[in-house]
Amino acid sequence: MSEPLTADQIFDRVFLETRAKLLAVAATLDRLDRAEGTDRVRNDFRMEQLRKSIDIIQNSSNDRAEQLQIVFSDPYDEQWKRPGLRT
């Protein structure tokens, strides 16, 4: 039977890759700040989604990816009108 990796082994493998992804996010936000019209972007709802995501990444739950997905999702209304028989 093969052994699942330990947290140390996983961390060694993903550290550089994760560092690179965070740097890319930081550099992207800097680039947006440098550009003309940055105020408009600051008020864009998608920027708010990114801000919420960054908060979620910092919490210590074990379903952060799922929480992020919900941040980027349209709300669902249980009362939506179901299709019916053709009339």
Next chain:
Amino acid sequence: MYYIDPHIHMVSRVTDDYERMARMGCVAMSEPAFWAGFDRGSVDGFRDYFRQLTEVEPKRAAAVGIQHFTWLCINAKEAENVELSREVIAMIPEFLDSPNVLGIGEIGLNKNTKNEAQIFWEHMELALKTEELILIHTPHLQDKYKGTRMIVDMLLDDPRIKPERTLIDHVEEHTVKLAKEHGFWCAMTLYPITKCTPSRAADIIEMYGDDRIMVNSAGDWGPSEPLAVPDFVQEMRRRGHSEKKISKIVYENPLEFFSQCKRFEFKAPE
């Protein structure tokens, strides 16, 4: 390792892709009917497309030793044309005796509109009447959660629907539970940027187990990777998962689901 790609649109791929997939161990694939990148104008356009899926692609696949299966429907993107959708649904039975047809799919929602839901529901009726398996496309990005909930509502509303004969595709972290908790099959799509990565797919397997789940490339005319399933195999190996477990996800599970189709005949490699 032998594998099956249960969702790939080979009409949009070149022969080199067939060749490379065979070299990587692909022994079978299933190709759901989808949107061609433009809205087709008539039911005859679909009739020709269904001939391509049932006559032409099986031959291209066989040339490299891959078995080709397919699913028939009109895609959700074209469901806004309700009249044409109904003509296509009425024409589908002409092809249901073709030996490589596995069922009705990929039906589903795209922008979660009223017409899409209506045409989804009418496809579902056809599948129930003809006792066919169902393959369901769920929307992308911000529409996925809401659309998947709506699809599950429609499935659960109908007591004739058998969850074990129904597959909900393109599940991600926030929708996999919806499929699994009601006993549906599900699949993860490894597609650059808009869907899942091999590494997140492996995470989902680690969290939710390897029953009733599979992975696919959904390779089509967009930026996609027809060798995404071997990428997933490689990621699982790197994480120390057993060959047996990996093979269950990329080979045995699709076979188990497809085997419920009365026409399904698979010749296992020697």
